Amino acid sequence: QKEVEQNSGPLSVPEGAIASLNCTYSDRGSQSFFWYRQYSGKSPELIMFIYSNGDKEDGRFTAQLNKASQYVSLLIRDSQPSDSATYLCAVKVSNTGNQFYFGTGTSLTVIP
Amino acid sequence: ETGVTQSPTHLIKTRGQQVTLRCSSQSGHNTVSWYQQALGQGPQFIFQYYREEENGRGNFPPRFSGLQFPNYSSELNVNALELDDSALYLCASSLGGAGIEQYFGPGTRLTVT
Numbered sequence: 529q530k531e532v533e534q535n536s537g538p539l540s541v542p543e544g545a546i547a548s549l550n551c552t553y554s555d556r557g558s559q560s561f562f563w564y565r566q567y568s569g570k571s572p573e574l575i576m577f578i579y580s581n582g583d584k585e586d587g588r589f590t591a592q593l594n595k596a597s598q599y600v601s602l603l604i605r606d607s608q609p610s611d612s613a614t615y616l617c618a619v620k621v622s623n624t625g626n627q628f629y630f631g632t633g634t635s636l637t638v639i640p
Numbered sequence: 641e642t643g644v645t646q647s648p649t650h651l652i653k654t655r656g657q658q659v660t661l662r663c664s665s666q667s668g669h670n671t672v673s674w675y676q677q678a679l680g681q682g683p684q685f686i687f688q689y690y691r692e693e694e695n696g697r698g699n700f701p702p703r704f705s706g707l708q709f710p711n712y713s714s715e716l717n718v719n720a721l722e723l724d725d726s727a728l729y730l731c732a733s734s735l736g737g738a739g740i741e742q743y744f745g746p747g748t749r750l751t752v753t
Contacts, residue, residue, distance in 0.1 A: 562741075564744075571745060574741060574744075618682075627696050627698060631682050632680070632682045
């Protein structure tokens with residue numbers, strides 16, 4: 529069973545705060561992990577990907593991966609109102625060829 | 641902008657009809673994946689094409705079929721439309737059969753009445 533679980537939210541944070549988005553996955557064969565941002569009515573936009581345990585930083589975004597706990601997170605520092613969107617976690621499992629599994633997304637609202 | 645284009649933007653069909661959706665990949669990308677995203681849900685993988693061959697399929701019935709052309713553009717065909725087929729259909733292009741980093745097109749909103 530290949531499931532990706534996210535808290536659907538909504539998550540609200542004040543402008544300038546750190547937003548923390550979490551994702552768990554069930555398949556230990558999961559190999560690659562992705563965070564997408566999706567604005568209402570738009571298509572998903574790739575923010576970050578991570579393959580190895582630990583942290584990966586890109587500007588205001590930090591992805592954290594813990595394969596032992598089957599947990600991946602996204603931190604958004606200095607949150608801006610423009611960060612208000614749904615954040616999708618996606619997982620690629622090595623033994624399923626090329627299928628990506630998406631969570632249902634977490635809705636984030638940054639309050640000015 | 642990802643360079644991935646899809647057409648049409650919106651489409652309304654009647655139950656039982658057939659529909660063809662189109663996707664042009666980002667320049668240099670030879671892999672395209674199709675997803676169905678119902679309202680409030682994450683994208684669900686339909687199938688992937690790599691160099692004109694199907695390279696993986698999700699849990700969708702055979703009435704969902706596809707093609708990839710030599711220029712790496714792609715089509716998604718859905719026969720015998722059902723009301724539950726109403727969704728946003730997304731294509732994503734990537735380089736290489738493994739399709740590590742995918743970039744989505746703007747999507748086609750299909751409504752079945």
